[in-house]
Amino acid sequence: MPSQAFKGIKTGGAPLAIIGSFMIAGAANAAPAFSPTSPYMFGDWNGHRTALEDAGVALSFDYTGEAASILDGGYSDSHTLKYADQFAVGANVDLERLFDVPGADVQITVTNRNGHSVNEQLSDPDAVVGGSSVQEVQGRGPVTRLTQFWYRQRLLDDALTLKLGRIPFGDDFAGIDSHFQNLAFGGAQPGNWGNDIYNWPIAQWAAVARADFAPDWYAQIGVFDINDSNLDNDNGFDLRTSDSEGTLFPVELGYTPTLNGLPGSYKLGFYTHDADNRAYGDHLDGRTSDTNTGLYYVVQQQVTARDGDPQRGLTLFSMGNANHGDTARIDRYLSVGATYQGPFDARPQDDAGIGLAYLRVNDDVDDYIGAYNATPAGALSPLPRQGHEVDAEIYYSVNLTNYLSVRPNLQYVANPSAVDSVDDAWVLGTTLSASF
Incomplete structure (x- = not known):
């Protein structure tokens, strides 16, 4: 295949000429570095970046940093400040422009995460099930990973799309546009509360097929390999297929209308998989079950x-997730909220948001905690009883330039880690986003 692809360049001529042109192009109107109207901090590289995109190679260099401090409450009643961040470097390669492969492209993204979260002081460390995170970018540890590495093929005038490779679940399923810092308001919520569903920056070997079968309507199905070794920090670039534990099958029906000239997105999904997970209940025998199903909207x-x-203008949103069976840790999730783009005429690029989320720990988990606390070991060091957690956030995003925004936020967490004996907490946060 590689030899055929390069052979196409030699015979076609046009892709090679386009790539070559960026080496000598110097667009007179290219945005310089640090221009507030440029989408990139370092500008258009004297026109070379646009020429590369025209040739079929779109590059991205993005940074997200999230700071948070507990103003009051939490498990340790600490006012410590924590910072976590992520660098993401990506390239989308249009194979149709480069190699005359109609409707095909490849995405490669490498991420690096660092830092710590105040959840370390906010939540009860002995809780069996964790709650939400007030710094969503901190998850999955300080490590560099290959987060996206997939091939996509569009067919039948884009009515059918096939995607294959290393894909995070949230790339295609249960997605939502979100600027919130709390994890409970981000995209792909099944990946936060469902068993063995991995969100960004974790990728899995997967295949996704999507059919746009009517105007504003689509249906898609995925097949994802379940392999917990993907979570190990030492395996950030490991493409292994061994040690597979099962297969995840998500299905989603979507409707993307324009109502009164305004965009909307409506998604309903189901997932099931056959990997063994711990089965909770009023027993301590370590039994497992492969019954893992869930619904989301x-x-x-x-x-x-x-x-x-x-x-x-004003946008309303809501998300929900229900997980079935005694293997579920969080069996119910619900959020509602609103965002507003351009609230002030003087600052039309700013946006603001407010959200409220509810997480409920499965009753079977609480039954297990009760059974454990009835043992001699539990009597000496009991586990905290768990019920539900409520998360709220309000933010205002100041878009300083087209490439830089600062987003202060205030969060309230009731029953952190779903433990009602932990004091409700107020958290002050700030998100910094930049595109280079």
């Missing part, structure tokens, strides 16, 4: 336009 609809501008 995502609703996001813009409902107003500011002064007739559909790029500004």
Whole structure:
């Protein structure tokens, strides 16, 4: 295949000429570095970046940093400040422009995460099930990973799309546009509360097929390999297929209408897989079960336009997730909220949001905790009883330039880690986002 691809360049001529042109191009109107109107901090590289995109290679260099401090409450009642961040470097390669492969592209993304979260002081360390995170970018440890490495093929005038490779679950399923810092308001919530579903930056060997079968309607199905070794920090670039524990099958039906000229997104999904997980209940025998199923929905609809501008206005959202059986740790999740793009005429690029989320720990987990606490070991060091957690956040995003934004936020966490004996907490946070 590689030899055929390069042979196509020699015979076609056009892709090679386009790539070559960026080496000598110097677009007179290219945005310079640090121009507030450029989408990139370092500008258009004297026109070379745009020439590369025209040739079929779109590069991305993004940074997200999240700071948080507990103002009051939490498990340790600490006012410590913690910072976590992520660098992401990516390339999308348009194979149609480069090698005359119609409707095909490849995505490669490498991420690096670092830092710590105040959840280490916020939550009860002995809790069997963790709650949400007030710094969503901190998850999965300080490590560099190959997060995306997939091939996509569009067929039948884009009515059918096939995707194969290393894919995070949330790339295609249960997604939502979100600027919240709390994990409970981000995308792909089944990956936060369902068993063996891995969100960004974890990738799995997977295949996804999507059919756009009617205007504004689509259906898709995925097949994801379940392999817990993907979570190990030493395996950030490991493409192993050994040690597979089962297969995840998500299905999603989506509707993306434009109502009164305003965009919306409605998603309903189901997933099941056959990997063994711990079965909770009033027993301590370590039994497992391969019954792992769940349902989810995502609703996001813009409902107003500011002064007739559909790029500004109020958007409402809601997400929900229900996990079945005694293997579920969080068996119910629900969130509601609103965002507003361009709240002030003087700052049309700013946005604001408010959200409320509810997480409920499975009753079977609490039955297990009760059984353990009835033993001599539990009497000496009992596990905390768990019920539900409530998360709330309000933020305002100041878009300083097209490539840099600062997003202060205030969060409230009731029953951190779903332990009602832990004091409710107020958390002050700030997100910094930059594109280079």
